[in-house]
Amino acid sequence: MSDPTTLNHIARVLTSVSPQMPADAALRRYFYQHTYLSPHLRRSVSRGVFVYFRWKRWLNAEASSQTQAEHALFLHERFQQDSKSVKPEALAARAVPDWLKLELDLPTDYLRQLQREPALWLRARPGKAHKLAAALGHCQFTERAPDALHYTGEKDLFRTAQFHEGEFEIQDLASQLVGVAAAPSAGQTWWDACAGEGGKTLHLADLMQNKGLIWVTDRSEKRLQTFKKRSTRAKLYNHRSALWDGTDRLPTKAKFDGILVDAPCSGVGTWQRNPHARWTTTIDDVRELAVTQLNLLNHVAGSLKPGGRLIYAVCTLTRTETAGVAEAFSAAHPELTPAPIAALGSAMPSTMLWPHELNANGMYIAMWQRT
Numbered sequence: 001m002s003d004p005t006t007l008n009h010i011a012r013v014l015t016s017v018s019p020q021m022p023a024d025a026a027l028r029r030y031f032y033q034h035t036y037l038s039p040h041l042r043r044s045v046s047r048g049v050f051v052y053f054r055w056k057r058w059l060n061a062e063a064s065s066q067t068q069a070e071h072a073l074f075l076h077e078r079f080q081q082d083s084k085s086v087k088p089e090a091l092a093a094r095a096v097p098d099w100l101k102l103e104l105d106l107p108t109d110y111l112r113q114l115q116r117e118p119a120l121w122l123r124a125r126p127g128k129a130h131k132l133a134a135a136l137g138h139c140q141f142t143e144r145a146p147d148a149l150h151y152t153g154e155k156d157l158f159r160t161a162q163f164h165e166g167e168f169e170i171q172d173l174a175s176q177l178v179g180v181a182a183a184p185s186a187g188q189t190w191w192d193a194c195a196g197e198g199g200k201t202l203h204l205a206d207l208m209q210n211k212g213l214i215w216v217t218d219r220s221e222k223r224l225q226t227f228k229k230r231s232t233r234a235k236l237y238n239h240r241s242a243l244w245d246g247t248d249r250l251p252t253k254a255k256f257d258g259i260l261v262d263a264p265c266s267g268v269g270t271w272q273r274n275p276h277a278r279w280t281t282t283i284d285d286v287r288e289l290a291v292t293q294l295n296l297l298n299h300v301a302g303s304l305k306p307g308g309r310l311i312y313a314v315c316t317l318t319r320t321e322t323a324g325v326a327e328a329f330s331a332a333h334p335e336l337t338p339a340p341i342a343a344l345g346s347a348m349p350s351t352m353l354w355p356h357e358l359n360a361n362g363m364y365i366a367m368w369q370r371t
């Protein structure tokens with residue numbers, strides 16, 4: 001159980017959370033304003049805020065924020081000890097918003113996973129996972145991705161020498177599997193069309209052994225700037241970046257061996273890590289983002305070389321995004337053939353990665369090849 005001081009900090013953060021101020025941003029701001037809080041207390045407050053949003057629909061909204069936070073932590077502890085303490089019907093009714101049922105069948109294992117704290121995954125540089133695991137300790141391997149490590153220790157990883165030397169990135173396992181699925185080769189030319197801060201770009205660049213070229217585009221200049229800092233730390237230089245707003249005014253006339261569209265999405269696959277979003281995301285967001293995703297795919301499709309592959313990835317699980325977009329895109333592009341995602345050991349051209357199967361975010365990946 002948390003002490004009154006921690007509960008008081010949690011309650012104060014909760015009062016500043018709103019649809020415009022997501023929980024993680026509210027926490028960052030609170031810690032910026034309260035620099036005297038110890039790392040241990042910060043961890044407890046962050047944990048308490050996220051636990052509150054995981055258990056929000058079990059709480060009495062009339063009670064004080066402290067009382068609600070305390071009850072959420074109680075439910076969390078009880079669930080940790082016995083995940084069957086909550087009935088499947090209660091999970092289906094309370095762990096997610098009602099509209100999700102229109103978009104997704106809700107396996108009980110998935111709902112249980114949503115109520116757990118998320119795992120922390122690292123991506124070691126290719127072939128360096130064993131050395132990194134020995135240096136950091138508290139790392140577990142997975143057969144799913146050769147460079148992925150599940151970190152269970154308490155260190156602040158951003159302060160480790162290994163991080164500053166660019167020996168690993170913090171990257172969720174589901175995101176790593178997008179890079180694995182893309183399987184670019186050294187010397188090829190790729191386009192990471194929605195690169196953001198470049199989490200997946202860095203993985204592609206590593207898999208290409210720092211050879212060939214990756215065009216790195218996003219509509220956010222700020223995110224591209226962060227990518228440049230990250231690539232310098234990782235000593236990866238096989239890229240060039242440009243702003244692109246997703247319209248048919250393409251950033252280059254070049255043709256590519258591979259294009260990754262890691263598209264903006266509703267983020268339902270991240271709801272274990274980001275529980276506040278369960279209560280701010282709407283079905284209208286899902287529908288709007290599906291249109292954006294289809295537009296992005298339509299605009300990049302002509303930039304593939306013959307034989308080139310297009311990968312569509314979204315960290316969401318809704319039908320309207322994922323399969324809905326993939327089907328509409330396939331129907332409009334007979335020049336592209338759905339291609340098996342062989343690097344993930346799949347004979348199918350699309351796959352849904354579930355949080356409860358991976359112990360990571362949810363992700364949908366689809367692939368086509370220009371014939």
Ligand SMILES: C[S@@+](CC[C@H](N)C(=O)[O-])C[C@H]1O[C@@H](n2cnc3c(N)ncnc32)[C@H](O)[C@@H]1O
Nearest residue numbers: 194195196198199200219220245246262263264
């Ligand atoms: C899922 S995030 C990308 C994450 C990134 N690939 C990574 O692995 O770290 C989606 C990105 O798409 C960008 N975006 C959103 N709408 C866009 C648009 N219309 N055109 C281009 N980029 C867009 C956002 O700025 C965001 O960085």
